[in-house]
Amino acid sequence: MIPRHPCPPASPRHRPVRGALRxxxxxxxxxxxxxxxxxxxxxxxxxxxxxAAGTATAALREIVGRGLDRSRELGAARxxxxxxxxxxREAQAQWQPQASLFAGVGPAAGRNGGQGAAxxxxxxxxxxxxxxxxxxxxxxALVNWRRRLLEAAQAGERSTQEQLALEVVAxxxxxxxxxxxxxxxxxxxxxxxxxxxxxxxxTRADPGRASELVQARKSLRQxxxxxxVAQNQQRVAESRLARFVGEPLPALVDxxxxxxxxPDASQIQIEAERSPSIERLDAERDAAEALARSAxxxxxxxxxxxxxxxxxxxxLSHSGSLGAALTLNVPLVAPGQDAAEQxxxxxxxxxxxxxxxxxxxxxxxxxxxxxxxxxxxxxxxRIEAVLGDSQRTRAATLRQWQQLxxxxxxxxxxxxxxxxxxxxxxxxxxxxxxxxxxxxxxxxRGLAASML
Numbered sequence: 001m002i003p004r005h006p007c008p009p010a011s012p013r014h015r016p017v018r019g020a021l022r023x024x025x026x027x028x029x030x031x032x033x034x035x036x037x038x039x040x041x042x043x044x045x046x047x048x049x050x051x052a053a054g055t056a057t058a059a060l061r062e063i064v065g066r067g068l069d070r071s072r073e074l075g076a077a078r079x080x081x082x083x084x085x086x087x088x089r090e091a092q093a094q095w096q097p098q099a100s101l102f103a104g105v106g107p108a109a110g111r112n113g114g115q116g117a118a119x120x121x122x123x124x125x126x127x128x129x130x131x132x133x134x135x136x137x138x139x140x141a142l143v144n145w146r147r148r149l150l151e152a153a154q155a156g157e158r159s160t161q162e163q164l165a166l167e168v169v170a171x172x173x174x175x176x177x178x179x180x181x182x183x184x185x186x187x188x189x190x191x192x193x194x195x196x197x198x199x200x201x202x203t204r205a206d207p208g209r210a211s212e213l214v215q216a217r218k219s220l221r222q223x224x225x226x227x228x229v230a231q232n233q234q235r236v237a238e239s240r241l242a243r244f245v246g247e248p249l250p251a252l253v254d255x256x257x258x259x260x261x262x263p264d265a266s267q268i269q270i271e272a273e274r275s276p277s278i279e280r281l282d283a284e285r286d287a288a289e290a291l292a293r294s295a296x297x298x299x300x301x302x303x304x305x306x307x308x309x310x311x312x313x314x315x316l317s318h319s320g321s322l323g324a325a326l327t328l329n330v331p332l333v334a335p336g337q338d339a340a341e342q343x344x345x346x347x348x349x350x351x352x353x354x355x356x357x358x359x360x361x362x363x364x365x366x367x368x369x370x371x372x373x374x375x376x377x378x379x380x381x382r383i384e385a386v387l388g389d390s391q392r393t394r395a396a397t398l399r400q401w402q403q404l405x406x407x408x409x410x411x412x413x414x415x416x417x418x419x420x421x422x423x424x425x426x427x428x429x430x431x432x433x434x435x436x437x438x439x440x441x442x443x444x445r446g447l448a449a450s451m452l
Contacts, residue, residue, distance in 0.1 A: 126310030136300025148287030155280035271444035376433030
């Protein structure tokens with residue numbers, strides 16, 4: 001029987017060779033997997049296509065028009081303006097002739113030539129016609145008061161239109177903002193998914209790099225979370241827009257070019273005095289002043305004329321009368337007149353102060369928003385410059401990581417995160433600046449006025 005001997009151990013000079021061969025095999029598998037990460041990053045999030053100014057304006061008019069047509073608040077403002085017009089006509093009619101018919105029946109007693117007479121049933125019927133000639137300016141002041149209230153109601157309707165137009169534009173811009181950010185994060189997810197796939201192949205060849213795969217999967221989940229947040233915000237913006245314009249929503253059109261330029265601050269300041277909100281306060285101030293004048297004129301004499309005809313019948317008697325008169329009415333004692341005049345003057349002064357304060361606040365807000373718009377535009381430009389450096393750093397980091405250890409996986413993931421975060425911040429700065437510019441236009445001549 002031939003004895004069996006174990007295989008002799010490899011000599012020390014053979015072990016490095018086998019280790020080198022194993023490392024070479026691992027390196028080959030790693031190098032075969034690494035190009036996958038590079039190929040997956042070729043598709044980059046792109047800016048929305050440039051839309052012609054006419055197309056963007058037509059889309060804006062459509063969406064704002066739908067919002068105005070559906071608004072119940074605007075419908076209520078229109079009804080209030082119609083009511084104010086009816087009130088004005090009612091006050092104006094005080095100068096026109098007034099006619100009335102009167103009738104009555106009941107017991108009556110009287111004395112004529114020393115003889116008394118009584119009846120249990122006497123009827124009287126008559127008609128009168130009269131007209132106011134002069135009242136010291138009281139009716140004219142009331143008519144002017146109602147006219148100013150009508151102007152205030154009409155300005156309130158325009159102010160409601162403007163507020164609604166701005167809300168629709170803001171919802172549209174937010175919809176575009178979060179749609180673009182969701183697209184950025186979707187590309188981020190694709191990039192990290194590709195990295196995870198590549199590391200999966202690498203880990204199968206080199207289990208010692210499993211911790212890198214865990215870290216990459218964590219970054220993938222973070223990218224998916226950022227994408228989900230942007231998508232949720234987009235749905236919220238679309239829900240808010242649907243509340244104004246209804247379903248289905250209009251096609252997504254980039255309205256940014258319409259609000260890309262910062263309006264001139266001095267021009268907006270001038271236009272602010274003619275904005276619907278300030279015009280409404282102007283009309284309310286004038287209305288309060290007209291009401292104060294009417295309170296002063298309430299104590300003045302009134303002159304008018306009347307024509308009357310009546311017929312009376314009771315028992316066996318029957319009589320009739322016809323008369324014409326020029327009437328004079330002079331208030332003698334009016335204990336509350338001074339208080340009424342003081343209250344009207346105080347209301348007029350309060351309305352004037354309220355208007356001045358609102359205009360001052362509006363001008364201050366214009367200055368603040370103009371500064372914010374410049375800052376947003378500056379930030380967008382700075383991010384644009386940093387993006388170029390970030391893209392170059394990102395590409396270089398990946399190449400160095402592919403060289404088996406020149407850079408770590410953490411460097412790769414950090415460069416990816418930085419790049420896509422910058423892209424999302426750039427979208428936020430651009431759309432934020434556009435929204436500020438839209439608000440500036442609204443504080444001046446108005447968005448609705450330029451489209452209706």
